[in-house]
Amino acid sequence: MDKVVVRIADYRIAEAPATLVTYGLGSCVAVALYDTETRMGGLCHIMLPSSSKARDSGNPKKFADICISEMLEDMENRGCNVDRMVAKIAGGARMFDLPNKEKSSSIGERNRDAVLIELAKRRIPLIAEDTGENYGRTMEFHLGNGDMLVISLRGGTKVYRDEAL
Amino acid sequence: MKRLNESDLDFLRELSNIGVGHAATALSQLIGRQVGMRVPKVSIVDLASVPELMGGSEKIVSGVYLQVLGDARGAILLIFPDDSSRALISLLLKRVDEPLSEMGASTLKEVGNILASAYLSVLGNMLDITLIPSIPSLAHDMVGAVVDIVLSDLGEIGDTAFVFETEFYDMTNDIKGHFFLLPGPDSIDVIMRAIGSKNG
Numbered sequence: 001m002d003k004v005v006v007r008i009a010d011y012r013i014a015e016a017p018a019t020l021v022t023y024g025l026g027s028c029v030a031v032a033l034y035d036t037e038t039r040m041g042g043l044c045h046i047m048l049p050s051s052s053k054a055r056d057s058g059n060p061k062k063f064a065d066i067c068i069s070e071m072l073e074d075m076e077n078r079g080c081n082v083d084r085m086v087a088k089i090a091g092g093a094r095m096f097d098l099p100n101k102e103k104s105s106s107i108g109e110r111n112r113d114a115v116l117i118e119l120a121k122r123r124i125p126l127i128a129e130d131t132g133e134n135y136g137r138t139m140e141f142h143l144g145n146g147d148m149l150v151i152s153l154r155g156g157t158k159v160y161r162d163e164a165l
Numbered sequence: 166m167k168r169l170n171e172s173d174l175d176f177l178r179e180l181s182n183i184g185v186g187h188a189a190t191a192l193s194q195l196i197g198r199q200v201g202m203r204v205p206k207v208s209i210v211d212l213a214s215v216p217e218l219m220g221g222s223e224k225i226v227s228g229v230y231l232q233v234l235g236d237a238r239g240a241i242l243l244i245f246p247d248d249s250s251r252a253l254i255s256l257l258l259k260r261v262d263e264p265l266s267e268m269g270a271s272t273l274k275e276v277g278n279i280l281a282s283a284y285l286s287v288l289g290n291m292l293d294i295t296l297i298p299s300i301p302s303l304a305h306d307m308v309g310a311v312v313d314i315v316l317s318d319l320g321e322i323g324d325t326a327f328v329f330e331t332e333f334y335d336m337t338n339d340i341k342g343h344f345f346l347l348p349g350p351d352s353i354d355v356i357m358r359a360i361g362s363k364n365g
Binding site: 008009023024025026027028047048058062093095096097098107134135136137138153 | 216221222223225228230232299302303304305306307308309310311312313314316317320
């Protein structure tokens with residue numbers, strides 16, 4: 001099977017029957033976008049919520065806002081249409097309990113919230129989500145059937161299937 | 166951040182060497198075995214490559230994370246490969262800990278605390294600055310997920326991190342660990358100023 005690995009702060013686009021995979025998500029969030037007609041999908045692995053508050057932008061694909069728009073634009077250039085897209089996301093954990101950071105929400109939660117905002121702006125429905133808690137995840141996105149597999153040390157493998165896809 | 170020249174780096178490497186030496190001694194007293202360490206690397210690393218350096222994102226590790234508080238800010242992350250953390254626990258608790266129990270987790274946190282405190286007190290004494298470790302916190306999981314916290318902290322500043330890294334091991338070689346010190350954005354300046362005033 002064709003596996004396309006997505007590195008941290010990056011995205012990849014592929015079409016059925018390939019599988020997109022990203023390993024070891026902690027507070028990072030993986031966002032899969034899927035065009036139900038072309039059966040083409042994109043997967044990105046973001047580290048931080050927003051480029052606006054950063055002191056140094058560096059590789060802009062680490063930010064949810066920039067990475068999602070770049071991936072979307074790339075997908076549309078390859079014939080996808082945002083109106084046919086659905087999204088599945090995973091990650092955004094709180095890996096360490098930090099006593100003096102309790103008051104603020106964790107970076108994982110902020111990443112998740114930023115992703116939801118980006119999806120909502122473009123009216124992309126979020127049809128599956130495995131986020132939060134305090135453990136790491138590996139996410140596979142199967143473009144043949146749109147399945148999202150979330151693999152973790154604690155929870156084993158969970159399959160998020162949508163029969164409509 | 167001021168650019169560091171080669172002699173600054175040497176000095177930081179030497180400081181780190183002494184700090185980690187004390188930490189290794191503390192660990193050796195704790196486990197009752199001789200503990201060796203490699204000469205610390207002081208390097209600038211590309212954040213995205215850190216999980217690969219540790220043997221691949223999905224490798225299971227125990228990570229102890231402490232924040233550095235006081236005159237300079239930063240973070241310490243200790244990473245033990247899974248088999249090393251279990252060997253360490255069985256040595257200290259005199260029993261096999263499978264799966265990781267509450268007691269095993271506290272043991273690892275305490276080891277992290279001892280190493281970090283030894284290191285920071287040496288660094289602080291030599292530079293006349295106050296460096297205090299926060300309460301340690303533990304994650305036993307895929308290394309990619311464990312290092313995320315540090316990547317995100319540093320990622321707000323840039324794509325590369327200035328990292329002090331060393332590896333320590335006991336003489337029977339079944340316990341290994343990686344020690345990362347990640348200075349916060351302004352900490353290198355604080356440290357270099359302290360070095361400057363020492364050298365008068």
